[in-house]
Amino acid sequence: MPKPLALDDVDHELLGLLQRDSGRTLRELGDLVSLSPSAVQRRIDRYRRHGLIARQVTLLDxxxxxxxxxxxxxxxxxxxxxxxxxxxxxxxxxxxxxxxxxxxxxxxxxxxxxxxxxxxxxxxxxxxxxxxxxxxxxxxxxxxxxxxxxxxxxxxxxx
CATH class of the missing domain: 3.30.70.920 (Lrp/AsnC effector binding domain/regulation of amino acid metabolism (RAM) domain)
Structure with a gap:
């Protein structure tokens, strides 16, 4: 089992936002966590590389x-x-x-x-x-x- 990814407060907040609605733009996410869109993208890429984000799906009602x-x-x-x-x-x-x-x-x-x-x-x-x-x-x-x-x-x- 790989070592868990170290997460800071911004990571926790960003992951919560992504779990509620991953359809938000990088700019919207960045505004909500006080990061630039490119910084948000780097974090999301890191989550994927470490397997924290397994996949993105659309949930139907x-x-x-x-x-x-x-x-x-x-x-x-x-x-x-x-x-x-x-x-x-x-x-x-x-x-x-x-x-x-x-x-x-x-x-x-x-x-x-x-x-x-x-x-x-x-x-x-x-x-x-x-x-x-x-x-x-x-x-x-x-x-x-x-x-x-x-x-x-x-x-x-x-x-």
């Missing part, structure tokens, strides 16, 4: 996407070798419907967020990911009724 069906799936695997867990992870990584997946502690082994184009699509995805997986002991699905908050922003300061 799930309430405005027609017929989108969001679901939280809680999964328990059979207590087998780490190889079986790796196979399950690879299955999740290969599925475009999987928006997020977490290996968690407690009663469940994984929390998997999926986005589907309707109930029939969700049924197909659940069959492919969970029913046909040789090491899934059980799973349950919670359908999202109202996506109250869909942020992916992470804190950058340890307090």
């Amino acid at each position: 799930p309430a405005r996407v027609p017929a989108v069906l969001l679901a939280v799936c809680l999964v328990t695997l059979e207590r087998e070798s780490g190889r079986r867990h790796q196979e399950f992870r690879e299955r999740l990584l290969a599925a475009s419907e999987v928006q997020q997946a977490y290996d968690v502690s407690g009663e469940w082994d994984y929390v998997v967020m999926v986005a589907c184009s309707g109930m029939a699509h969700h049924t197909e995805v659940a069959k492919r990911l969970f029913d046909e997986a040789p090491n899934v002991r059980r799973y349950t699905t919670l359908f999202v009724l109202d996506p109250v908050r869909t942020s992916g922003a992470l804190p950058t300061r340890v307090e």
Whole structure:
């Protein structure tokens, strides 16, 4: 694991701004953190070089996407070798419907967020990911009724 990138107060502020809206211009960002556009660009380039910025994406408002069906799936695997867990992870990584997946502690082994184009699509995805997986002991699905908050922003300061 590479050494974490040392961040100053401006870095923390800039990273927070980028996580809320990376579509701002360099000038707008610079005005907000009191840097020139070129200084902002150098910092962003440094974040990318060190892998702090993994990628830039556009987040759609799930309430405005027609017929989108969001679901939280809680999964328990059979207590087998780490190889079986790796196979399950690879299955999740290969599925475009999987928006997020977490290996968690407690009663469940994984929390998997999926986005589907309707109930029939969700049924197909659940069959492919969970029913046909040789090491899934059980799973349950919670359908999202109202996506109250869909942020992916992470804190950058340890307090």
